Amino acid sequence: MKSKIGVDRRTRITNKNNRWQQEYQTLFDRVPCYVTVIDKNFRIVRANDAFRESFGDAVDRNCYDIYKRRHAKCPNCPAEKTFKDGKTHRSNQQGIGKCDQKIHYVVSTSALIKGAKNINYVVEISSDITPIKRLEEKVIEAKRLGAVGQTVAGLAHSIKNILMGLEGGKYIVSLGLKKNNQQMINQGWEMLERNFDKTTSLVKDFLSFSKGRVPELEMVNPADLVLEIVDLYKNVAAQSGIELKYEIDNRIKQAPFDKAGIHTCLTNLVSNAIDACLMSEQKGTMVIIRVSEKRNKLIFEVHDNGGGIDYEIKKKIFTTFFTTKGGGGTGLGLLTTRKIVQEHGGKISVDSQKGKGANFKMEFLRKRLMDLYKESKKQKIS
Amino acid sequence: MSLGKKILIVDDEPDVIAYLTVVLESNGYRPYSANDIKTALRLVKKVHPDLICLDIVMPNETGISFYIKLQQEKTLKNIPVIIISGIIESGKFNFRSYVKNSSIPPPECYIEKPIKIENFIQNIEKLIH
Numbered sequence: 001m002k003s004k005i006g007v008d009r010r011t012r013i014t015n016k017n018n019r020w021q022q023e024y025q026t027l028f029d030r031v032p033c034y035v036t037v038i039d040k041n042f043r044i045v046r047a048n049d050a051f052r053e054s055f056g057d058a059v060d061r062n063c064y065d066i067y068k069r070r071h072a073k074c075p076n077c078p079a080e081k082t083f084k085d086g087k088t089h090r091s092n093q094q095g096i097g098k099c100d101q102k103i104h105y106v107v108s109t110s111a112l113i114k115g116a117k118n119i120n121y122v123v124e125i126s127s128d129i130t131p132i133k134r135l136e137e138k139v140i141e142a143k144r145l146g147a148v149g150q151t152v153a154g155l156a157h158s159i160k161n162i163l164m165g166l167e168g169g170k171y172i173v174s175l176g177l178k179k180n181n182q183q184m185i186n187q188g189w190e191m192l193e194r195n196f197d198k199t200t201s202l203v204k205d206f207l208s209f210s211k212g213r214v215p216e217l218e219m220v221n222p223a224d225l226v227l228e229i230v231d232l233y234k235n236v237a238a239q240s241g242i243e244l245k246y247e248i249d250n251r252i253k254q255a256p257f258d259k260a261g262i263h264t265c266l267t268n269l270v271s272n273a274i275d276a277c278l279m280s281e282q283k284g285t286m287v288i289i290r291v292s293e294k295r296n297k298l299i300f301e302v303h304d305n306g307g308g309i310d311y312e313i314k315k316k317i318f319t320t321f322f323t324t325k326g327g328g329g330t331g332l333g334l335l336t337t338r339k340i341v342q343e344h345g346g347k348i349s350v351d352s353q354k355g356k357g358a359n360f361k362m363e364f365l366r367k368r369l370m371d372l373y374k375e376s377k378k379q380k381i382s
Numbered sequence: 383m384s385l386g387k388k389i390l391i392v393d394d395e396p397d398v399i400a401y402l403t404v405v406l407e408s409n410g411y412r413p414y415s416a417n418d419i420k421t422a423l424r425l426v427k428k429v430h431p432d433l434i435c436l437d438i439v440m441p442n443e444t445g446i447s448f449y450i451k452l453q454q455e456k457t458l459k460n461i462p463v464i465i466i467s468g469i470i471e472s473g474k475f476n477f478r479s480y481v482k483n484s485s486i487p488p489p490e491c492y493i494e495k496p497i498k499i500e501n502f503i504q505n506i507e508k509l510i511h
């Protein structure tokens with residue numbers, strides 16, 4: 001009797017265990033994310049249905065092979081970190097599905113047995129974020145198209161103004177000829193010349209703005225970049241009665257920059273600052289160019305004590321084809337500057353109030369510059 | 383009829399001012415000009431022109447903001463205004479997308495840059511009797 005009871009109990013326990021096992025298996029397979037268990041050799045020992053559906057049969061293959069079709073483990077592998085420290089690690093990754101489709105996922109790795117001394121297995125749980133990435137890409141594309149639309153509208157506006165100047169020049173010259181008025185002929189001719197020059201500037205600026213080039217980074221001394229600009233503008237500033245000063249932190253070491261690109265940025269900012277001083281009614285105007293490094297951030301600043309910029313204009317200057325210089329500007333200088341700064345992984349900002357001058361700041365993280373530099377060197381070699 | 387009438391040109395572009403000045407003078411008008419809104423406001427009160435040619439995109443303050451200010455002044459709001467701008471397309475301009483306040487009437491006429499002189503003068507004739 002005793003043994004029969006024991007057998008019944010064992011059977012009940014076995015049945016219960018089987019049921020739990022089935023339930024866990026169902027949960028493991030149906031959970032809406034990819035779950036794999038990998039051993040110390042990064043070999044997959046278990047994978048759930050969701051994973052198999054997207055990546056194909058996985059058991060006994062290496063995770064880097066099936067996730068990314070690599071022949072060796074991935075750099076900064078979160079699973080490797082978990083094997084080392086037993087902690088949970090997360091990272092964003094991009095893999096290739098079984099139908100060659102791109103899959104973006106967030107992977108979280110943790111030890112299969114919590115608190116174990118030796119970690120032999122790691123669980124990788126990944127959430128497919130491809131739809132979110134696609135949405136992000138669509139938003140970026142929509143913004144890009146919006147910016148293109150704005151740029152084209154701005155370009156059309158600039159061209160119409162130039163056409164108006166050319167029409168005007170033509171009209172005044174022909175009226176001068178009709179009236180035999182030399183002064184009028186000269187006035188009209190000057191207008192024609194000016195507007196032809198504007199066309200050249202506009203085309204040049206627009207081409208430089210539209211170039212989608214990768215910056216050509218080389219190790220340069222940021223102080224030298226500033227000194228070059230001071231040299232270039234000292235006469236123009238002096239002739240206009242503007243004091244041009246510079247402040248250089250001599251402790252700054254070399255950093256990778258696209259020399260021509262930063263030269264263009266500083267040229268745009270300094271010429272804008274000089275124009276702001278010229279337009280201002282204030283006496284004792286000055287422009288200061290600064291370069292410094294704070295917390296591994298390289299900072300170029302162009303400061304002026306001219307007329308300053310009001311809030312409405314400040315909102316537009318980096319985003320639209322915008323000029324406050326009447327016939328003197330194409331409205332592309334700051335757009336081009338922002339583009340070059342962004343190509344360096346940096347950011348540009350302005351601090352200004354109407355009537356109180358302006359301070360334009362370009363900031364670059366040294367680490368980001370170095371990463372870009374290493375990447376560009378690798379690309380050159382390959 | 384309209385000879386000698388005063389016309390104020392408001393535009394930040396010196397060449398546009400020079401061009402319109404010559405066109406208006408050679409058609410018998412007396413042009414005045416301002417290259418920013420501050421000067422335009424001062425001049426409009428001083429000269430009290432018979433018509434205003436107004437650009438939209440200008441530094442610091444736009445032509446629209448000047449137009450709204452005109453409409454808020456009893457003595458100035460009846461001066462006819464021709465908007466002359468590069469942002470006008472085929473004589474069309476969505477004034478209400480800039481000015482939501484329906485109590486401010488739209489300007490009398492829109493002309494796209496570059497202007498056609500005949501059309502420009504005809505519109506002025508129509509507005510100044």
